[in-house]
Amino acid sequence: MNSKNYSPWQLWSLVLLRVAIGWHFLYEGISKLMNPDWSSLAYLMDSEGWFEGLFHSMAGNPSLLNVLDFLNIWGLILIGAGLILGMFTRIAAIAGMVLLAFYYLSHPPLVGATYLIPSEGSYLWVNKNLIELITLWVILLFPTWNTVGIDRFIFNKYRN
Amino acid sequence: MSEKSQNDPGSSMKRRDLLKGFATLPVVGAFAYGAWRKRRQDHLRNHRLIRELNMSTGDLEYKRYAHDGDAIRLGIIGYGIRGTQLMKAAGFVQPETIRDWKESAEKDSRDTRYEEFLGQDDLNVVVNGVCDLFDVHAERAISAASNVGREGPGGSMEKTPKRYRNYRELLADKDIDAVIIATPDHWHANMAIDAARAGKHIYVEKGLACTAEEVFAIRDAVRESGVIFQLGHQGRQTESYIKAKEAVDKNLLGKINLIEVCTNRNSPNGAWVYDIHPDGNSRTIDWKQFEEPCETKHPFSAERFFRWRCWWDYGTGLSGDLLTHEYDAINQILGMGIPESAISSGGVYFFEQPDHYVNEVREVPDIWNATFEYPHLNFALLYSATLANNRDRGKVIMGHDGSMELGNSLRIYACPESTRYREKIESGLIQPDLPIYTYIPGRKNVDGVTTPTEQYFADRGLLYTYRGGRRVDTTHLHIAEWLEGIRQGKQPSCNIDQAFEEGITAAMATMAYREGRKVYWDREKQQVV
Structure with missing residues (x-):
């Protein structure tokens, strides 16, 4: 679908959704960057479900943990900035979905799973990570960056 | 529209292009402003609080004890x-x-x-x-x-x-x-x-x-x-106790009036009903020598040998084994020494069935409470123990201005009715339901604003197990x-003077239970009466 076919309301509501998700990613990344004590260790150790062994072993390897922390922080920041500015948006949306899939799979809200990290709501199978992931999919399938976003210059430059 | 743009449709397109392309750029500005304000506010609050409390920041150095020279x-x-x-x-x-x-x-x-x-x-x-x-x-x-x-x-x-x-x-x-x-x-x-x-x-x-x-x-x-x-x-050797002493010395708690310490265990092992080694018998154990200091002699008993803490002939139960740890932790922080009086009570209330034992039911209590009075210091120390429930009750030092919760980590809360913190509570700098000071060993920084999640993990020893500062066995350090x-x-650090205070205090509590009376320490004559 081409964003030129959207009505202005459709276009700007999609942009708003994109920017809001970008804001969330960016602040998650920035707040971790600003906290010198932050580490994904506790989160990974708290994993349950299908892949808990994998996530626990990530936590058990200090050098891997450092790499993961770095990738997570800068991944969140770049994805967030990309979604807000509409810059390399397609890549940002896909990377965001991958990150959210990791979060979801490490802490799936299964029947019987209990997590130490307190959750702020009540979830069964579907949680906010999954919803944000699906929303990013929608963002990906309904492009707005060719109209509102820096991608307009990067990818549309020679199109007209 | 200006005349120029009317005559130049390309320029108008370009401007619209630019406006739309960069339409979300102000969002980045708003974000940067918001993030800066939030960070500044957190920083100011933390900084003001730490300055107000005058506590040192950062972890203790991992001090290596000297081991040079001859073995x-x-x-x-x-x-x-x-x-x-x-x-x-x-x-x-x-x-x-x-x-x-x-x-x-x-x-x-x-x-x-x-x-x-x-x-x-x-x-x-x-x-x-x-x-x-x-x-x-x-x-x-x-x-x-x-x-x-x-x-x-x-x-x-x-x-x-x-x-x-x-x-x-x-x-x-x-x-x-x-x-x-x-x-x-x-x-x-x-x-x-x-x-x-x-x-x-x-x-x-x-x-x-x-x-x-x-x-x-x-x-x-x-x-x-x-x-x-x-x-x-x-x-x-526990870091948090050393930090706790600093907090008390800097009067963060105000006038201390009550200290509560506890033991909570819930297993036969925790109640000293240990396994009896299958090879333990009168040929492999020198029983005669084992009971040499005892006034009353008993025939050989593997049960008494391996589970000795359950009988008065060989130990003093909760008093010598577990009260002493709690007492010494507090004595290390407050240096209060021997109490003026001790009372205690309890009984064998859970491990009272013969099927817990081979031949003999224990003598020492499994539920036991002791109170120590320090009138010269205007406070009391309570010890409460159960060997049949392991709900963690922690250690709490209570003062007029604040309470300190002590474990591997340390948290200080301002008391809502505190005199010292009244203005800060009213101004919102201090919230009584959040700690004013948190110390978690292994973290690089100490702060006044710690998330509940971090505390949760610290208490379970998960936060600093695999990374950064190494985990060291306190017994090794001792x-x-x-x-x-x-x-x-x-x-x-736990020299004969400290040991003397521990030993007399525990002996007073044991006497109070066994003799069913209040036991006093005569400070002048240095006597238990």
Whole structure:
């Protein structure tokens, strides 16, 4: 679908959704960057479900943990900035979905799973990570960056 | 529209292009402004609070105790559960245990016992003599002491220590400089006194002794001999207690009026109903020597030998075993010494059924509470223990201005009715339901604003297990401190004066229970009455 076919309301509501998700990613990344004590260790150790062994072993390897922390922080920041500015948006949306899939799979809200990290709501199978992931999919399938976003210059430059 | 743009449709397109392309750019500006304000506010609050409290920030340095010069030659008296742990802390573990640790670590990467043991400092000691009345324990002690390479079975075993069947022979050995005593409590006094007279430095497990008379006798002997003495309260090495002392010294709690300490356990093992070793019998155990200090003699009993803490002949139950740890932690922080009076009560309320035992039901209580009064300091200390429920009640020091919760981590909360913090509470700088000060060992910074999640993990030991600051065994540090004291001729942190206060306080609580009365300490005459 081409964003030129959207009505202005459709276009700007999609942009708003994109920017809001970008804001969330960016602040998650920035707040971790600003906290010198932050580490994904506790989160990974708290994993349950299908892949808990994998996530626990990530936590058990200090050098891997450092790499993961770095990738997570800068991944969140770049994805967030990309979604807000509409810059390399397609890549940002896909990377965001991958990150959210990791979060979801490490802490799936299964029947019987209990997590130490307190959750702020009540979830069964579907949680906010999954919803944000699906929303990013929608963002990906309904492009707005060719109209509102820096991608307009990067990818549309020679199109007209 | 300007004239120019009317005449130049390309320029208008370009401007619209630019406007739309960069339409979300102001969002980045708004974000940057919001993030900066939030960070500044958190920083200011934290900074103001820390400055207000005047507490030091940052972790304690990992201080390595000196272990230079000649090797110190140790003798080990008692190689049961605690003796094994002390030998490990000194650097000696049986090859079979090393093998088990290695196998377990291969199955579960979170099991770091082997890795941690290998990382433990070499304290430059040798074990030249061991003594245990049970043959199996004695053989194990020899095997651990010989395992200088810290290897599994088949490794190089050398420097086999001599086995002594009586501790007095071990004390007569000229190739022994210092002894670690980890026997049942009824032997502590005789052994410590004899060791002091033989000029051997002493590390003795808590509780120091069973009666006040024994405590006086040990103090006299240690003082006369001048040997380096350490009582086995490894909590002296716990970082959070050292920080707690700083907080109390800086009067963060205001006038302290009540201290609550607890023990909560819920298993036969925790209640000292230990397994009886299948090879423990009258041929492998020197029973006669075991009950030598006892007034009442009993026929051989493997149950009494292995579960000695359950009978008054050999120990003082909760008082000597667990009250002493809690008391020493608080004494380390407040330095309050011996109370003016002690009362205590309790009973055998859970492990009262004969089917918990082989032949005899225990004598010492499994539910026991004691109150210590300090009228000269205007506060009371409560100790409450159950061996049949392990709900964690923690340690709390309560003052007019705040409360301190103590464990591996430390949290201080302002009291809503505090005088000192009233203005700050009213201005919103301090929220009584959030800690004004948090200390979690292993974190790089101390702050006034810590998320509940972090506290949750810290208390479960998850936050700093695998990364950054290494985790060290406090018993290892406690032994290392004692050895440094021997090398440098200085008394360590839990020296004979601290031990004396612990011993008298515990003896007073035991007397109060057994004699059913209030027991007093006459500070002038230095007497228990």
